[in-house]
Amino acid sequence: MTNGRSSDSPTMASVQYPSPLASPGLSLAVHSFLASPHARNTCGNNGLPLTRNSVRILGRFQLLKTLTHPCLAAYLDLQRGKHERVVIVSEYYERNCRRLLASERSPTAEINSFAHFDGREDYTQIVRRVFVESLHALAYVHSRGLVHHSLSLESIQLTDALHVKLSGYGTYYVTEHGACVPFPIGVPKYLPPEALLDRSGVHSPKTDVWSLGIVLLELALRKELFNFDLEEQVRLVLKCASSEKPVMCILEAHKLVYEYLCLKEDVRDAIEACLTVALSERSSSEELLAHVYCDIQIDMLARPRKGLPPHELIGSASDQAEERFTNSSQLPKAWDVLNVHELYYFWRLTGGDALAEVLKQREYIRSKAAIFGLPKLTLLEGEDCGASRDSSYFYRDTVLRLPMEPLRKRLKSVDPDIMFNSLSILYEEYRGAGGGPAGDRARSENFTTKTASELPLVIRERDMEYQIRRMFRFRQLVDLYPLTGRSIWTEAATDIPPYFRGHVWAALLGAQGDYQAEFAEVDKDSACSMDRQIDVDIPRCHQYDPLLSSPTAHAKFRRLLKAWVASHPQYVYWQGLDSLCAPFLSLHFNNEALAYQCLSRFVDKYLHKFFLQDNSLVIKEYLAVFSRLVGYHDPTLSLHLQREEFIPDLYAIPWFLTMYTHVFPLHKIYHLWDALLLRGEAFPLCIGVAILRQLREQLLTFGFNECILTFTDMPELDIERLVSDAVRIFDATPPSVCYRSHSRKPMMGMTPLSLETLREELSPRISIEDLFAALAGGSRGDLREQTQRRRPQGRIPAREAPRERVLVLDVRPKEEFLEGCLRGAVSMPCATAFTPEGKLASCAEASAVAAHRGHMIVVMGNESDRQKVANQLIKLEFPHVAILDCHSEQLKPRMAPPICLY
Template identity: 30%
Template sequence: MSNSNSSNSSNSNPHHHTYKKFGIEICIEYQKQQQQQQERTVSINSKGYKLSIHPFFFKNKLSIQLPSTLTPGSNSPKSSTANADQQKYISSYVDDAGIAKPLNQSIFDIFSRSKFLSTLVHENLVEFIAAEPSKKHHDQILLVSEDYSNSLLKVLQRQAKTSISIPSNTISSYAYQILKALTYLHSNNLTHRNLSIENIKFNEKNEIKLTNYGLYFLSDEGENVSFPIGNLLYLSPESILKESKGSSNPKADVWALGCILLHICLGYCIWDDNDPNIVTNRILYLFGFNNTCQTFNTETLEFQEIDPPEHEFADSQYSRANIDSFLLSIKSKIQNDNLFEIISHCLTPNPLDRPSSSTLLDHPHFDQFKLNDAYKPDWIVKPSVIKSMDLPDNLTDIVYEKETRNIVKDYDVFSGLEVYYLWKLMGGNIEKELISKGFAKPSPSVHKLPLFVPVKSSLIQSGTSNTQPIIKSNNSILYNNEVCIVDIDNLFVKFKSAFKSNDILKSLEDYQAGYLLNQSKKDGNATYKASSLKNNVEYQMVLIKEFHRLLYEYQFGDPTLSQPKIFRLAKSFIPPVLRGDLWSAILGVNDKEAAQLYYSINLDQKGPNDKQFELDIPRCHQYHPLLSSKQGHSQLFRILKAWSLLNIEKGCYWQGLDNVASPFLVHHFYNESKAFASVKAFVDKYLKILYVPNNMASLSEIMLTYQQLLSYHDPELSTHLLNIQLEPDLYAIPWFITVFAHLLSLDKIDILWDTILLCPSSLPYFIAVSMISQFKSHILKMNFEDGIKIISMIPSVDVEKCIQDALFKFNNTPLSTTVNKYISNADGDLWWMQEKPMDARKKELFPRIGIHDLINSNNSNNTDNNGQPLPVKIIDIRSPSFYQQCHYPNSINMNPKGSKTPTQMESIRGHPIVVIAPPSDIEGIDFCNQLVKWKLPYVSLLNGGMDALQHGASTLLIYKNQDDSTKQ
């Protein structure tokens, strides 16, 4: 099994059964029978874990208009009076002009690459956590990663002071761990290119952690930065000869490893010098160039300056003569022959002959380290049933087991991303950290900067006509390997406080009873639960730990047991740091099954909707760095194509699917199979009836239901929209066909979908009603011409307020209002269940309810402003004679056309109103429509009226004979 999977550790270690593999390790101990009463022992194994911030500047590419006289590469003199036709635009790279400007394609691509780095998981790599744009400089990015105080540089400095050499076995262990990390990076098509003794860190268990491995990849192999990446002492010769960009060959890292191992063995870098040109010439001499003014004296073991011989450069290129002579002279300094052989292989001049990291890792010298590697993948052999195997080796084990039998040890690991999220939740700010520790200076307000900065010709440098000009500022930004270390000890204190008692964990048991809203006992008002928990650090720590356990069980255990628990627990709050995984689990997505399905689809074939995808994708949420990047475009294209090919029998792609897929892609960037499976599950649950070739009937049904619910909860707004002829078809179709993803920004979609995914598929109706109701005061002043402003206002909606209002409306609306009450080929006796033409149904401004909602109406949660319950008022508008023969308990018989009716209805304003009409339904429809126009809320018509009650709930009715017998 390859070492790239070495994150799957030994089963004997309890940490290997955690959802996250590397990070802050937490162990909670308590007595099994007393866990509810006593305090628990919390131990944190951070291994010296810290956060680091590495600021670096990238190049902005701008198009600047210059006169022809300033055009780089122009040798002929031009008149200073050149007309405008002689001016043209040139593309220029700008280091740091200090001008505020929007994010551009360079930074978008950097962000997309950073997401790939955050997917890397290996025991010998620090976790790359995030890349965030600087708020001070528009061409600066802040890289946040795991870090440690101790480094190989410090180890060598201590060794130099004590004059004690590092044992060869320890050096070999270093080589083994570095090669494991390099092999993993190279298997993911990444070249470190920055390997040096400063970037090799140690945790408190003396395990190697490579840092700064992502800068070369982030900068597009050095293309987006104005400085060379890498330490000159460890740069491979081919990287030096490639000039600015250097070599992207991963074997450059192998050369760097050889240099580092040699540095450790000797205690110093033998070709180091204060002059970079001398260092370069010494390295090129070892590479085989004999005209570099440098040679190596094998007797004094020092480099010496000489006069260059008169022969061509290429004659001796890749020759091993110089490096072999050099290594042979210092062989006595390297005690281990195998280690010397590895160094010799690493320092092979010709990169084609130089072995790869994986080849070196298979060297027999490393076999002993592989046997004792705690992170090696284990093959578990099922033993045969032998009686002696069940017996203990000694009685001491039995005694110890008995003593510790009641002690429970609960392990978990918080990843670097989660640590960073919690640190920010506690008030951590990377910009303030940089300023407080001297890595950045406070800058003046952007309003104090000049609006226009002229670019002088003296700032433009160019070599030849074939090279692009580079605009340099006076303070050109160079590569700086310094990082700002952030101490997170206060976070560890918070961890212990959160897990020490069982109070928070016990409170999580209440999530089974709650339903996204907290009900106030004093006034009956409900508040959105997530709003009150999003800043509670200790609660989120415990919540994340519980989600870790459930997500691990979901992926590797029985999902039928863990998924309902995830669903119920998510109702309390969904931590943003786990949002993507939780969404997928709630939708029933399994990682392995998703990969099998996705990679079984042939994406190389030409799809029927490819050209439409190419048109839609560049318009989809292009303000978002990931979705506007090249990688974002290609991943979204493949996901949409996979869905299209999987549903090719429908022959239909609806515009808007790109918006639906976008949130899942952002949360599963570089995990296309999981993003695709999540999109598929989401569409199947919420949009299946809409993403078909002919969806007009479904759309009409949805628009009618939305219109009726709007009338039910806000008849004033509903009637106004109808009066100005602004029907739902003119503005609301994109809301439902994309579940608001086309309308809102992704940060608002995240909050909205957290709720939608946990509720019945009818919740989007109530979201739409609450959303438009937020702008009621503006809409009531509008006419039809101003109606388009509704669309422009909706993106500014207060999402949390909208969710709170929608959930309240959902909980106080009869369930049958959103359910289709008609069936095809219904029995004639069940006339109320027979299908009706849509044109006729559109005349009904109110919803219909079923008899079950009427029967359960006593459990209504409607309350007045004082929190007092408002009982349902049942209005029976049949003739008095029919009413006396049979009626529903507590119903009121009323003449719908009576002169006192308006006054009577006004007296019950605010109460839910259910109308029981004669069988013809015409009177009932007219009466309910009139109540809506009178702006009475909560009006509904009982579907089927008294006939439906007699058919399904006859025992609840009061008959005339019953009244007579009662009187007697």
């Protein structure tokens, strides 16, 4: 394969390799170090305390998780410990190039000991392939704007199949070129002269080319160079700076000139192209790939196909696919089909904790008693002087392997059917059949999932077998989106695996199309009037979360918010939009374009017109509808809060303006929004009712001051119970009860009401369509009819509920009732409905009303009478009272003379 590329060929940065599967010899390891601490009480230019260096490192580390290349050891996680300790988890292979040279056996014998090496290549061919694979890895790293700066024999790890896995390429980047740590980055003998001479810390990617040249020289000569003390190593490297032929300078110091001249000319030419002192003359990694020495075929570096991933269930391979599903013995084991990020995710589910593993190793963390680190002098500015430096702050390149045996045992015990049932179900969905072994497998899968879904959500998210089942199901659905949009809706109704939550949310919001180009076209840099407020709000947004408090996150926040403001000229930035942005940024931290589209679609769906410059009418209507909804479901609590004058304006505006992101921490918002995104724009109102219901016992005993204090600092709430209560309330609420004239798609046929009317009426209004749907036998828990109007994109499975009892209370005068009424309606004229004390009158009609307490009561009649009766029923603490939003004249075609009178 010729590596020279024409101008129209894609660049290295444009190539997106899939996340690598587990390679032979894979393990996981941690590398730990201490970040530089700040002086006490040090503040930045904005007057806020300086961000901890470990937090800065955490924010920059997220980019490393997106780097996917067959020759890179993947970065998986970064955890922070006490005293600025940083623990980095990465893919790890025990063997490396240094072991080839340091082994007691010859390099050839060491190579032949690799378990999966086929033996077809000799040593020189292997050295060439190792060099080319390392160069490809470096070219990819450089294309993403990173510099390795620590390249050495030890950082070139080797799989059991003798393929390169380059490690340590992210340390220089995450530490801001060494500014965040108290030690230099790099191995001196592998660094070029300019890196040792220039103390600024920001070096060219060509630094790595020099280092790779030293590695190639060592491998070609089969000898590790620079085996003398550090001062001599630095002196020799600096001597190369004044030499016209730095290669010869190094060889003469080691007396290896003859051995070097015995190498093939293409090898020597490649080494000398790397070991050039002048940066302008030294080849870049991209240029070096066109060298004749690099002209070899590397199968694992074939460019991945663009577009949808290949899927054997679509096309002519369906028969072979069905045969595979019926023969589970042919299915691979879990270890063979999981990528390294998924393996680490399951490692954590088995109880793995990288930070705890590091802290258990006393030899790995060397520190002395704190009393020996006391300073001799402390300046008023908070700087300590004269303290002896703790050796734990020195750099150590030692890695600690994580125990993988528990994960291997768990994965071996997993039935392959669990992993591939998702494929068989998907195959049946596309084939449109439910019979046969695959169909039986699908029914068994659905039954098992339904049974497990009855467990608490926290348990399900920590159950490895259940998560494997769900993850393999969602992996196929996400890969084939948007073809599988409806299936994603159905599966998400059960639960959403945390690993795929970001992708599933994007699918539920309908994110698709070229959102990258759309985001790129938005002006995110020009100054605007909102910049000052955005800059004030961002440092206060979810600062308990280390990732979102990092400078990298703040920069992303700013770009997202400015992009949203610029692309929505009809809106303005309101405080709270930053909190609304936080869940999407945390899930799509490395994909700002997708986070932006999710935010835009979320605001359009749930917060339509909330960010107008004058949003007072929208907010007031929303609060009035919420107040009426509380009265509909819990009139006792609603009346108590009204008597205490504790109105929603005092506590609920941050709820709805931020969709509860200002109230709950992110880990609770994830579960809350999992349910929210499956339902319509009325669901946030139901969440608010559920919060009040969960605090009901306390609120009924509180006065105004206690209520204010309660919602100033929201007490701990059971989020799973809150979600289930909100769903139950949503199911029990006819769509028209939550009607708002300022909603995105106002319901047809409903009467827009003024704010005065909304506040005067204690009960909500119901449409004639919802009334007749309830009279026809619709249940409050049945989502099949009620939800389709809210969410046409998919269908949530209905939960069974008893048939709803509905009482239509006709409050018109008796004469009008006798002329015609709705079938089954009860006549109770407004004038005689209540006693002077406001109690129900003693009559048969009142007994029928009392018998329906707890069920839906719909009041119909003229405007003033129906409002009086409905308000009085609310004051008598009747739940589920609604006013029919329809005049009697409109109902005449449906009316008939009453069959009997009470």
